[in-house]
Amino acid sequence: MISFSLWDIVRHLCVGAAWTAGLSLVAFALGGAAGLGVLFARISPRRRLSAPAKAYIEFFQDTPLLMQLFLIFFGFGLLGLDISPLLTAAIGLTLFTSAYLAEIWRGCVEAIPKGQWEASDCLAMSSLQRMRFVILPQALRTAIPPTVGFSVQVVKGTAVTSIIGFMEITKTGSMIANATFKPLLVYALAAVFYFIICFPLSALARRVERRLHAACAR
Amino acid sequence: MSYAFSIEPILDNWEIFAQGAAMTLLLTALGAVTGVAAGILGAVSRAWRLPVLSPFYAVYVECVRNTPFLVQLYFIFFGLPSLGVKLSGWEASFLAMALNLGAYSTEIIRAGVMAVPRGQIEAAESLAMDRWQIFRFVILRPALKTVWPALCSQIIIVMLGSSVCSQVAAQELTYAANLIQSRTFRAFEIYFFSTLLYLGLAILVRRFLKAFGRRIIDGRTA
């Protein structure tokens, strides 16, 4: 048995935390961009676009993230392509994020009062102009709190990638726990690492939410 | 490509799949009942700022909501035995699911409690009802009714999240899939089918919860 000091454990978890943070950032950025595309398809009046977008969102919201990761991993295997845990994790979380963000944003777009859509129509705006100048600027404000809030779910979602062997916080923790026979300490520390990343995001989400409410009550 | 999609491994092992799915449903049912009950208590504690309970819930909610379910599960299953609490895989899974849902439903139900109009409570007070009577008869139903859709979504999220319980040898659906996979080496088919099963379970549970909400919480049959 290798002997680990507390400092050794923390040091290894720090490396894992960097991977967790990196994966979260990539998934959130790429997922956000893809989510915007899914959003536009989802709210399109054309069923040819909105129906597949709806199915896409429902698939990712109604199946376990772990299964999505397995499907990607073994799906690439079927095609004869070897895919690393990192790439599997990045693709899986990006798709997962895009579906959730598209649905969150759709809620914000559809919450814009009917009068705003009609007023734009009566000014002869095209649907693209209506979206760009009237609906999106307003939806953007209300979308910020739930979007920031969802980033916490992305960070926590990365823990599942430990199961396919991606060396983030949880996987690092499992390996150290096995080596040191101190699972209580190691998993508590791993939880602390997640908390340090997630709590500020949660607090930020709450703050922007409160500010938005205050602005609306003005 | 020489690979051919084959459904034999699925057909040959349908009993294991069925047992896994049943276990997932059982865990979800137990977790949901316990978790929502914990959430109702938490919502009251927070809304009324009850001593001891309110600060306890505040800390508990933050801890659960800012750490991954998988780490909570590992902590319970691998960590707690050092403190003399030894749980089986499915016991640990149930506990983790209930604790997880308890935290989320505390926040969800609290929002519903806060949304009950002040006038309702004043009307009940003017009828000389006490705090608990007001909560039971005037606040709880409308509050649950408002947040029921959010609560349903959270229950589904917990059910889907339980797929990681295979890691502590709880014999739910993903465990079943892993088992069959290790025997047949038909990974893609097995996981594809499991995914469809989860999808079916999610749709089924959502339907059930919606009907349950209408019947029990709404108190209407039509």
Next chain:
Amino acid sequence: MPLVLAEGIQKNFGSLEVLKGVDLRVEEGEVVAIIGRSGSGKSTLLRIINGLETFDAGILSIDGERRTGLEKDLRPLRLKVGMVFQQFNLFPHLTAGENVMLAPREVKKLSQRAVRELAEETLSKVGLADKFKAYPDQLSGGQQQRVAIARALAMRPKALLCDEITSALDPELVGEVLDVVQRLAAEGMTLIMVTHEMRFARNVGNKLIFMHQGKVHEEGDPRELFAHPKTPELASFTSAIQ
């Protein structure tokens, strides 16, 4: 040629017959006041005229162009007909000036200088030249509604539709909005307005339309109709309101 010509317009919402054959003829420069009980179909009629609702039967032509009610692109129509809503529907994230400038700039592709002049001109026409930079939530209801009128006017419509534009206002703010509309009428703007302001309908309108249960029940010269209603329904409606 009338600006708006409707014959036998019918509209159902599911099994509810809201309009049961409405005829309407509005000449250029005319000021038409539409009155009637709540639910008689006044808003629906206005919304059909500018394409916010479809219709199920009848003939509708605007400025000589026949409408099928099924057009995909309603923008040519919207360039001719402006609309002011009961709830103002100003864009809350834009200032008064930006609210007015947005459509002329983006839809009509006018230059920045032209739209600015246009906004200043229309805002001063409604008496709000000094509110160019104010956001809607910094304005009173009466001011917001006047900005909404300026926003519609800036598109230079041939007719302006107004749906109970003073109904959401505090009583002391109604006057300032009606003054603006009266001035527009005097300048020869074609106006079709649903209103509960009977005095205004009588003094400013050229024509009064009384709608009842989805039909034009009575129409004619406002003073004449108010003084001598021909049907008991109009008589009881006017006496109930005054």
